[in-house]
Amino acid sequence: MSQFEKGSVHFDAVVKKYGAVTALKQLDLSIEPGQLVTLLGPSGCGKTTTLRLIAGLEGATDGKIFIGGEDVTHLSATYRKVSMVFQSYALFPHMTVAENVAYGLTVKSMPKKQAIEKAEQGLEMVGLAGFGERLPSELSGGQQQRVAVARAVVLEPEVLLLDEPLSNLDAKLRRHVREQIRKIQQELQLTAVYVTHDQEEAMAVSDRIIVMKNAEIAQEGTPHDLYESPNSAFIADFIGDSNLVECDILKSGSDGTEIQLGAQQLMLPVQTDLKGQAKAVLRPHHINLHPATEKDALIGEVTYAAYLGNEMQYTVEGAFGELFVIAQSIGQPIKVGQSVGIGMSIDDLRLVPMD
The missing domain is CATH 3.40.50.300 (P-loop containing nucleotide triphosphate hydrolases)
Incomplete structure (x- = not known):
């Protein structure tokens, strides 16, 4: 041996x-x-x-x-x-x-x-x-x-x-x-x-x-x-908190993958073999909330807000469904009922199959 x-x-x-x-x-x-x-x-x-x-x-x-x-x-x-x-x-x-x-x-x-x-x-x-x-x-x-x-x-x-x-x-x-x-x-x-x-x-x-x-x-x-890099919705949901949002894959090639997420089209810096519908994995701390404007492609309403000392936790609802959001900024909490624009970094988005 x-x-x-x-x-x-x-x-x-x-x-x-x-x-x-x-x-x-x-x-x-x-x-x-x-x-x-x-x-x-x-x-x-x-x-x-x-x-x-x-x-x-x-x-x-x-x-x-x-x-x-x-x-x-x-x-x-x-x-x-x-x-x-x-x-x-x-x-x-x-x-x-x-x-x-x-x-x-x-x-x-x-x-x-x-x-x-x-x-x-x-x-x-x-x-x-x-x-x-x-x-x-x-x-x-x-x-x-x-x-x-x-x-x-x-x-x-x-x-x-x-x-x-x-x-x-x-x-x-x-x-x-x-x-x-x-x-x-x-x-x-x-x-x-x-x-x-x-x-x-x-x-x-x-x-x-x-x-x-x-x-x-x-x-x-x-x-x-x-x-x-979860390989499925099950892993994305089981390992850490995550939001799974349905999206459409428009095209994928050497220059990246273009998806339709709600009213927004995004070009992700990754290639994928997935076609048609998929799920986008959005981690709660990768989502940015700000007062809604006409320029925002993704808009939602805050339906829940909780102060946890070192962070704020929000639930946001919109046409895309429901999102769980963690914000480190606690100085000016967003109030329940407020309309917010939803931002995210494309580098943090991951795609998994629908099943």
């Missing part, structure tokens, strides 16, 4: 069925060593099934699974070099924090004294030095989740698996714990596979995101790629 292969994960046409229900459709997947890759998608899309197949908690119906270049398709979870962090923490309430972290090491026949020493090192890594003698019930939810991370990391896995690890925490704590998870993963250069349905969480921690829909991959790429 080469050093490059160590920690890699590969799925070769993996299928998973539960009776007549197909949970995964011929999944081809590659995760490179040292990357944190997030499986993202709505409930029932196949992301947790994929994670459980890597862990060996489920068996593939068809296809092959490789970890570190080794075929582990028929290898039980016990013999796979992976560790898993669960949503529920799964700490033993009668054991101390250090004993919880050391548990997997003692199961592997490491002497208890040595296992506790290594557990203390793991707790220091997650910012819990000195907490080893406490019971889990004496810790906050965020601290308990960090204990679960330490327990997984001290086993020195080739692949760290995290199944919705932050879903039981409040928003502020989620941000803090996810930063620590990302820091640990980068410092140890661990391969990590992270499952969540929260797109902001995925954007914050990932080297690469795999968005799943209906038991298959809808699109994969860096957070920047998925946000800036």
Whole structure:
């Protein structure tokens, strides 16, 4: 096995069925060593099934699974070099924090004294030095989740698996714990596979995101790629806030693509294979609102306005439908009922198919 292969994960046409229900459709997947890759998608899309197949908690119906270049398709979870962090923490309430972290090491026949020493090192890594003698019930939810991370990391896995690890925490704590998870993963250069349905969480921690829909991959790429270049209306809507406005493609060539958006014709500096009707992706913070004039091709009426301290949020309705707009200018808010002109940069517009 080469050093490059160590920690890699590969799925070769993996299928998973539960009776007549197909949970995964011929999944081809590659995760490179040292990357944190997030499986993202709505409930029932196949992301947790994929994670459980890597862990060996489920068996593939068809296809092959490789970890570190080794075929582990028929290898039980016990013999796979992976560790898993669960949503529920799964700490033993009668054991101390250090004993919880050391548990997997003692199961592997490491002497208890040595296992506790290594557990203390793991707790220091997650910012819990000195907490080893406490019971889990004496810790906050965020601290308990960090204990679960330490327990997984001290086993020195080739692949760290995290199944919705932050879903039981409040928003502020989620941000803090996810930063620590990302820091640990980068410092140890661990391969990590992270499952969540929260797109902001995925954007914050990932080297690469795999968005799943209906038991298959809808699109994969860096957070920047998925946000800036969605390949479908589903991705545009799922990754960040977006407005999807119907438009007509008039022509496309080497000089760009001309579209009809409402009463306005725009030449976009991109080429596309799309023809006829499409959807234009308008991100809320890429839209500019100003008092309407006769020169404006796109005009709407503000039907909702909310002050959020560092920004204003508006809903604007017009012939094009409804737009959600985020404005950083909060000095002179636009009032509900006011008629506004709608401006945008053509460099920020993206086109996706109608479906």
